[in-house]
Amino acid sequence: MNRDRTVDSAAIARTIEVYVEALRTHREVINRLNVYPVPDGDTGTNMLLTVESVLGELAEQRGADMASACKAISHGSLMGARGNSGVILSQILRGLCDVLREVDEVDAATYARALRTASDAAREAVMKPVEGTILTVIAEAATAAEASRSDGLLAAVESSRRQAGVTLDRTPDLLPVLKEAGVVDAGGAGLVLLFDALLAVIDSRPLPEPPMLTEVPSTGQASRPRGGDSREALASDLRYEVMFFLEAPDETIGAFKGVWSGIGDSIVVVGGDSLWNCHIHTDDIGAAIEAALDSGRPRQIRVTDLFGQVEEERWVREADMEPEVPARSDVPVMTAIVAVATGEGVSRIFYSLGVQRVVKGGQTMNPSTAQLLAAVEAAPSEEVIILPNNTNIIPVAEQVDSQTAKIVRVVPTRGVAEGFASLLSYDPEASGNDNAKAMTEAAEEVVAGEVTRAIRDSTCELGPISAGDWIGLCGDGISAVAPALEDACVGLLDALIEGDHELVTIIEGDGATAVATRHLQVWLEEHHPGVGTEVHRGGQPLYPYLFGIE
Numbered sequence: 436m437n438r439d440r441t442v443d444s445a446a447i448a449r450t451i452e453v454y455v456e457a458l459r460t461h462r463e464v465i466n467r468l469n470v471y472p473v474p475d476g477d478t479g480t481n482m483l484l485t486v487e488s489v490l491g492e493l494a495e496q497r498g499a500d501m502a503s504a505c506k507a508i509s510h511g512s513l514m515g516a517r518g519n520s521g522v523i524l525s526q527i528l529r530g531l532c533d534v535l536r537e538v539d540e541v542d543a544a545t546y547a548r549a550l551r552t553a554s555d556a557a558r559e560a561v562m563k564p565v566e567g568t569i570l571t572v573i574a575e576a577a578t579a580a581e582a583s584r585s586d587g588l589l590a591a592v593e594s595s596r597r598q599a600g601v602t603l604d605r606t607p608d609l610l611p612v613l614k615e616a617g618v619v620d621a622g623g624a625g626l627v628l629l630f631d632a633l634l635a636v637i638d639s640r641p642l643p644e645p646p647m648l649t650e651v652p653s654t655g656q657a658s659r660p661r662g663g664d665s666r667e668a669l670a671s672d673l674r675y676e677v678m679f680f681l682e683a684p685d686e687t688i689g690a691f692k693g694v695w696s697g698i699g700d701s702i703v704v705v706g707g708d709s710l711w712n713c714h715i716h717t718d719d720i721g722a723a724i725e726a727a728l729d730s731g732r733p734r735q736i737r738v739t740d741l742f743g744q745v746e747e748e749r750w751v752r753e754a755d756m757e758p759e760v761p762a763r764s765d766v767p768v769m770t771a772i773v774a775v776a777t778g779e780g781v782s783r784i785f786y787s788l789g790v791q792r793v794v795k796g797g798q799t800m801n802p803s804t805a806q807l808l809a810a811v812e813a814a815p816s817e818e819v820i821i822l823p824n825n826t827n828i829i830p831v832a833e834q835v836d837s838q839t840a841k842i843v844r845v846v847p848t849r850g851v852a853e854g855f856a857s858l859l860s861y862d863p864e865a866s867g868n869d870n871a872k873a874m875t876e877a878a879e880e881v882v883a884g885e886v887t888r889a890i891r892d893s894t895c896e897l898g899p900i901s902a903g904d905w906i907g908l909c910g911d912g913i914s915a916v917a918p919a920l921e922d923a924c925v926g927l928l929d930a931l932i933e934g935d936h937e938l939v940t941i942i943e944g945d946g947a948t949a950v951a952t953r954h955l956q957v958w959l960e961e962h963h964p965g966v967g968t969e970v971h972r973g974g975q976p977l978y979p980y981l982f983g984i985e
Contacts, residue, residue, distance in 0.1 A: 488515020530556030567610025683731025852983020
């Protein structure tokens with residue numbers, strides 16, 4: 436192409452299509468890079484899901500003019516944004532469109548101005564901007580485009596792409612957490628592909644091939660413990676990622692951001708015209724949602740446990756999202772049950788205990804309000820009990836009642852063991868209120884614990900934690916740390932079992948072995964001879980053992 440030519444709306448739409456293609460091929464590589472603000476390993480996935488949403492909006496605007504195409508890109512990116520990286524990317528795309536919508540064709544000057552607007556918009560959306568991230572990459576790319584705009588569009592795009600790559604390589608020098616991990620910024624790497632996609636469209640250049648995964652440093656494949664090493668101190672030890680759309684007057688958002696600034700970090704609030712996409716990392720899910728209620732109406736709430744993201748995300752993504760529903764689950768009852776479950780074995784147990792609908796999800800990849808609502812609507816009753824079976828899903832479940840004509844009650848089960856115990860008091864022919872009261876009381880009699888693996892060195896009240904150690908978790912935090920799985924399980928059980936306990940339910944997940952389970956049974960027989968045991972195969976990812984003590 437001539438270096439001074441312009442591009443139209445069709446080329447912009449095609450760039451989005453190519454960008455999706457590039458993110459699909461590079462997703463796992465980008466996921467492996469992610470270490471900031473926590474090693475949730477999903478930056479590539481979140482950026483891809485965000486842009487795929489844009490692609491869906493554009494599909495309805497074939498042949499549209501620039502203004503219509505930009506409207507589709509802006510709306511699609513806002514509604515489809517996932518995670519911190521996806522929200523920032525959406526703001527970059529919206530900033531670009533704020534300028535591009537004003538023209539029929541994009542020249543070098545417009546391109547440079549659009550990049551600067553996108554950079555400013557992204558930085559403004561982040562309450563505590565950090566250098567060495569995607570924000571630095573877009574800012575320096577914009578500066579390069581401004582310096583080259585007199586040489587034509589192709590030169591400006593080439594210059595911005597070149598500078599984006601240079602800045603990306605420099606991110607470890609700007610952010611110590613990246614240097615310690617030996618990686619570049621994941622979000623910045625995903626953004627560079629946008630420039631590659633644009634060059635592929637306007638100058639027929641091939642997209643870069645992703646490096647072999649074996650060449651990319653891995654940040655771990657399991658959940659991380661609480662506490663922190665030097666990298667953790669520089670990043671974040673906040674456990675939950677909370678996201679939702681907020682329908683609120685624009686003038687209330689300043690106060691809303693002010694409240695959020697006191698309860699978390701990685702805060703991004705983007706949007707306008709009374710619709711905002713909100714993202715925060717926090718330890719206080721309730722406060723994050725209550726702040727939104729003070730401003731307006733939150734919807735499509737998603738809560739993710741950042742300590743356990745990678746393996747369970749893989750499980751949910753690869754799982755059959757429409758499991759077979761037993762025929763008897765469609766028999767009308769006075770009160771039906773919807774349960775959230777991880778693992779096919781756990782789902783089978785819930786069905787055997789009388790649950791009518793199971794929604795897949797758990798510590799991460801939490802089901803949305805919409806998914807729970809769909810299960811409630813499909814349940815064969817006008818009264819429904821939801822068992823969230825995870826602390827960070829409870830606030831999402833509590834939104835469902837206001838979205839349906841059915842009567843919905845939430846029994847706030849914090850784990851699978853509590854869910855199982857609550858169902859022992861379930862009466863399908865009793866009212867929802869009566870069931871909720873009885874099931875809640877039953878769940879409260881259970882002490883729950885879980886064992887997972889640390890992905891990196893850290894510390895806790897018990898002492899140092901090494902990457903690969905097994906850690907036992909309960910409501911009070913970390914109760915056991917050991918190099919061997921059996922020892923961590925025993926340490927956790929020893930901390931949890933008290934004199935009045937009568938039954939320990941052991942739920943085996945991925946990584947559990949017959950030898951380890953037998954070791955636990957023998958230990959219980961020797962040290963707590965009056966306590967019975969039940970063993971179930973749950974098949975849950977990430978946690979080889981879940982315990983319920985009654």
